[in-house]
Amino acid sequence: MVDSGADLASRTLPLAGAHGGSSVVLLEPAGPAERISLRARAEDVAALSNAIGLDLPVRPKTSASGNGRTALWLGPDEWLVIGEAGLVQAAASSGALHSATDVSHRNTAILVSGPGAAAAINSGCPLDLSLAAFPVAACTRTLLGKVEIVLLRTAEDAFRVEVWRSFSGYAFGLLGEGARDAALNPEPL
Amino acid sequence: MLLIHCPYCEEDRSELEFRWAGEAHIARPENISAITDEEFAEYFFLRNNEKGLTYERWRHIHGCGRFFNAARDTVSDRFLMTYKAGLARQPVPTAEEAAAIIEDKTVETWEAVEGDAR
Amino acid sequence: MRKYSVFAIAREAMRAHKGWDAQWISPEPRSSYDVIIIGAGGHGLGAAYYLAKEHGITNIAVIEKGWLGGGNTGRNTTIIRSNYLYEESMDIYEHSLKLWEGLSQDLNYNVMYSPRGVMMLSHNTHDMQSFKRHINANRLYGIDNEWLTPEQARAFCPPLDIAKTARYPINGAALQRRGGTARHDAVAWGYARAASDRGVHIIQNCEVTGIRRGPNGEVQGVETSKGFIGARKIGVSAAGHSSVVMEMAGVRVPLHSNPLQALVSEPLKPIFPCVVMSNTVHAYISQSDKGELVIGAGTDQYNSYSQTGGLQIITHTLDAICELFPIFRRVKMMRQWGGITDNTPDRSPIQGVTPVPGLFVNCGWGTGGFKATPGSANLFAHLIAKGEPHRLAAGLNLDRFRTGRLIDEAAAAAVAH
Amino acid sequence: MSASPDKTGAFRIKGVGRHTPARTARFTFDGKSYTALEGDTVASALLAHGVHLLGRSFKYHRPRGILTAGPEEPNALLDVSRDSARRQPNVRATVQEVFDGAKIASQNRWPSLSFDVGAFNDVLSPFFAAGFYYKTFMWPREAWAKLYEPIIRRAAGLGEAPKEEDPDHYANRFAHCDVLIAGAGIAGLTAALSAASTGQTVFLVDEQPEVGGALHFDTSTMIDGQNGYDWAQDAAARLKAMPNVTVLNRTTVFGYYNHGFLGLAERVTDHVVRPAKDLPRERLWQVRAKKVVLATGAIERHMVFANNDRPGIMLASAARSFLNHHGVSVGHNVGVYTAHDSAYEAAFDLHRAGVTIAAIVDCRADPGEAVVAQARALGVDVLTGHSVTDTSGRLRISSMTVVRNGGGNARKIKVDALIVSAGWTPSVHLFSQSRGKLRFDEANQRFLPDIYAQNCISVGACNGTDDIADLVDEAIAAGGGSAVVSAENRFEWTGGMIGAAEGAGPDTVVKAFVDFQHDVTAKDIRLAVREGMHSIEHIKRFTTNGMASDQGKLSNMHGLAIAAEMLGRPIPQVGLTTFRAPYTPVTYGTLIAHSRAELFDPTRKTPMHALEAAAGAEFEDVGNWKRAWYFPKRGEDMHVAVNRECRTVRDIGGVFDASTLGKIEVVGPDAAQFLNLLYTNAWDTLKPGKCRYGIMTREDGFIYDDGVVGRLAEDRFHVTTTTGGAPRVLHHMEDYLQTEFPHLKVWLTSTTEQWAVIAVQGPKAREIIQPFVEGVDLSNEAFPHMSVAECTVTGVPARLFRVSFTGELGFEVNVPADFGAAVWKAIWERAEGLGACLYGTESMHVLRAEKGYLIVGQDTDGTVTPDDAGYGWAVSKKKTDFVGIRGLKRPDLVREGRKQLVGLLTRDPGDVLEEGAQIVADPNQPKPMTMLGHVTSSYWSENCDRSIAIALVAGGRAKAGETLYVPMSDRTIAVEVTDMVFFDKEGGRIHG
Missing domain, CATH: 1.10.10 (Arc Repressor Mutant, subunit A)
Incomplete structure (x- = not known):
């Protein structure tokens, strides 16, 4: 499904107007993006990679970017692909057996950046976010407090937090508290 | 809070990300509509509830989403191994193999320490 | 047995309390008994007591792996109530509640049964529908349970936050005034003392390792760490470990053993007059006579016999408690612990005969075993003595998992504690 | 000693202690003002002023003072407050640091600390022997709860609970490390230096404001040529400068849980005068450590003898801490009673500071020779083989009675403080929490770590390692790296006893x-x-x-x-009680951390929430969701509003937010086959473009969930679930897909939140949406009831369903969620113009009940089969397998007389039954009554102009036409059993 026919001005983003952070963490709602939940068996990965224009990652906790698209490994047959319009059609053009479901509006994203970014996320996320354990481009589904998120490290001190829209207010609020605390006691390691 | 090795994510992750999913290796009867009431009760309700080594399923629900199998000691809560869904029941590491992994003088069960001391 | 009374205390006070007898004796086991009960918790000791008192059977041993009352009897949050939904449940829990009301006097042991009221909070339309279903069923069954408005609920429990702005505002509550608490250790000790006085042998630190069966499959006795002990009848009342014991007789029971956690605060002056439970936010709380806030936390999700559990269970319970009672946020947790509950698929207990002649089972009380102690023990004694269940416990049989006639309080109700 | 006129206390000794004399703080204790030095604990500050009486005991209300200088303090528990909302009961005076403006009060006394009426209990104590309450208070039966218990409760308890909501906030941090070291004394610091040298990530955690542990009091240990305490501070500074090391002070490792998981409580502001607003009061650290080094030290024991609890009696090490760290003497004329050499060193330090040592009473015949020699050299009277058998002094010790062991004349020695030591108990609490197993060290009468359950190692005093050189070696080895630390003690300690001393x-x-x-x-x-x-x-x-x-x-x-x-019996046979977390009490607020108020639980709102709120909606909680409940107009109560909404929907039309319904996209060539297995219905016969209502059971045959399923293409289904059921249904489906039917080529994706769902229902539904819809012919013929199409609505890509939960002509417009508000606005503007209304969940419930539509979870609980619910038709008779097929055939599920859903009409149409009311055949039977079932749904139906109800009734369908009764507390209501359809029985409207 594409948004081409729609008046983009009438889109209401769940975190519209949200702002927050602290001296060491910047919190920003990400702009709208197209996303698909892509599912396929191992034998069809190559064809889909071709069609989408990037190599779908096959190692756990990794992502790949290319052609304005980013594919996040979420499970052995599951990717979250984020990018410009046309993802469903691109996947379909592969001719390979797969499932591509539009989740562009299901998710929204929070961009967390700054020297305290990891500490802020660790206020609610049980993962080891040291660079050794969670390097740039690492990604996974995990928890932030009481809600599920998909976490992608976009730079040493920047993360993208994908979250279902109705949980985004909670996630933003918790990250806000985490950001505040990170300013007082930044990344311990 | 347990630390669980997800065989799909190939990593130890916090129990928070997982959901326990009952005893492992209980196959749904192929001819389920033909089985007796007793057989149905056995299939649906009866579980081993072992005190000691148990085979169980977990789902990495807030991770890769996969169900997988685990062998765990229900007294010490130690995981002996985890393996992917669909694999047959795996033998647990022998005592020697386990000893190679775990430092010696490790207490085997909680039962042994509760309430008293040597 | 010396009768306990204020006069006895006064007499003993004059001679430095040196005249008290042991509350129970710890004999070496005989070679055989008429009845062996496995598990010296409240249910097992109570069953022995009632067998002796009401059925004239005194040649009984209660065999305990550890120390009496050391399992779930001594680890629970001591809530007592009978306002269940199904007749099978109402029968046994109300039978129990009636026994609680006179238990101290019956045992000559103050078990501190305190009918301070158990209030269950309703937070939404579904809760209200469910609670009113309970209240109406209870009323027609002769069990007290009443609906309170939020204001009435706060009047009954002043620390309660009934603000409409709460995340889950309270839209009412169900109150059983006869519900309350009792002193858990005293229940085990009171039964032990009264049973011992009637000749029952309580054999502690004796682990049952096998159940010996005769040529026709009937029970003959138990193998233990103190040797073989014969018995014509065996009652299993080994909460948490029921599957393990039943397995010794080759009987599988549909149980999961899970750690259930609880915690207490530092002692405080009286602040909390009753018992409050909320299923929607998952919390229950009361204040002990010592002043500790006693808080029941959740069950860990996995099977375990470890009597321990994760910190996340505790934190999740406490956030709910502080949501209901924001003044408690500065109160401190003093001690946390876990017990092992055995849980059935329908969250109702199993008490009945088994496929093995002479073997009787009482298990699966989940998180509700303490409140049932006198009733369960009393009816278990009847079952063992007569070989068939009492009318009030007839529905709790094992066969229901074959027929599908479950007693699913959890499925039917908002509250399954 | 020099009696100093120091305003920070007469017992402050110049030139001793580590606080800066210029930095003072004022606080009040029981209303009286005191000056302290920054760095003082409340205990040291009060002792400096000669205040020893700090509290009353729990049961006998005996006067109590300060026993220790640390978190093990049992007596000196105080109420500390900043302001009325920031009041903390049961605070240990020995841990709480003084801050300027602190208001501190004693507890458990009335009317005052020095004159406490409760002390009468002490006189009565012969009656209050252990467990006395089990033996009495049994008659009359009611008196326990009404009379005795309230008295006991009032007497018990320590502090007063806070009365106001806590305004402070708390923080949480998850963290990981290679090595966590609990305790920053010599052993912990050395282990940290060693571990840090390997490049491992290290957490060094200590409960005190500064590192050093026993070096706070121990002045005779030299390390690397430095005074021990100074070395510790240098070591900490070196560690803090390393990027791989985190040092946490004022932080208690309170719990050691499974698999290297530890709970830490960091006290951030309790010692700060005016905490910055952003600072959390405390921070919870949840640390997963690959390895744990326990360097938790040992705790000194008191001596058990008659009246050993008077204020002024304290542990020798505590007195030494107060002196050497805080510069405070615990008295002018101090007695020593010991079974261990360490108390001698306390005496030496006090003596050096000018305090008179009245005598050292040692119950041992042969104490360590070195300490005795030193004492004698200093001219201190040492009485070996003697015991203290009593003390006197009402509010503070005034003398001790000393007797030679085995008999002899009692000698009364005047003292104003008595320091005691029975030896040292290794702190094995965390080791024990980790499920490690202890062994009894017979020679030294102590329990020590033996068998480890986790990757953990104990070093130093908590491991029973007394020799300082051994301790250092052990710590270096535990750290896994190298460090050069050379330490020496002046005295080797011997001795120790446990149990009652001579005379007790x-x-x-x-x-x-x-x-x-x-x-x-x-x-x-x-x-x-x-x-x-x-x-x-x-x-x-x-x-x-x-x-x-x-x-x-x-x-x-x-x-x-x-x-x-x-x-x-030997001690190991008697056993040791289990140590439970937390090591010291932890504030609920800390454990909860962020999870309060808005962050207690996520509040889920639909894309149209703000518009609904603006339209005046009242909301109800359904799971985490806020759903619009009803839309009252000015002056309307709920009843009036709902009546209006219900009437308007049937007369004209209504617009409803159905976004919370769960949605799952089921995609793949085997999608229909998969649904065949998961639902009782058949799906392969459903054509693309069509919908079907489906019922899901579990294997037990009871209804688990329901919803409409639309087939968008051969290989793509849009499945809906109940609002509350969405996550568990998806989990249930994944379970079967991954483990029972992995051969099926199908994938599941939650799309609940992808779509905003606007239900438009009523005779004018088509007219309302028509102008916005492109790409589908909405006529009855082209797009009949139970159709689905992909199209655009207001230019937005949409999935349009022709479905109805009201029995009216109806559509559900699904648009991508970000467009929900805009599309809702457009549709509502037009609907409003046509006379339609907004309606909420309450009206939705009434409207569907008028049609006898089921709500899973309200009309059913987990014990209702499809046939019980009157939905037997939805169970395929042709399929050979589906989840539930066997469970449904069990004897109890097919027996006669099961409870079935039926309609109920009250004899008086104005009577609205109570939901949850019970139904009987004979209202005059005695209790306990035989109940036939209960009312599941009940409403006033404006459209039927009477009340309607749905009920589960035993053998219900066969009772159609019969009169049953609903006994309420004040009256009995007669009802007639009917079918479940109350409105438009022919069902023509839905096809309008």
């Missing part, structure tokens, strides 16, 4: 306290044994020894020894 033996009636806070005496423990309590757990519970807020840190070993002696 079994043949005495003296009050020799074992557990101070709970007033447990040696004779209480003996009484417990006499009464048949032979397990240490029984003794603990009967006497409450070790169950106070200090969890027996001082009392457990003494209690055990006394019990063992009484039982004639």
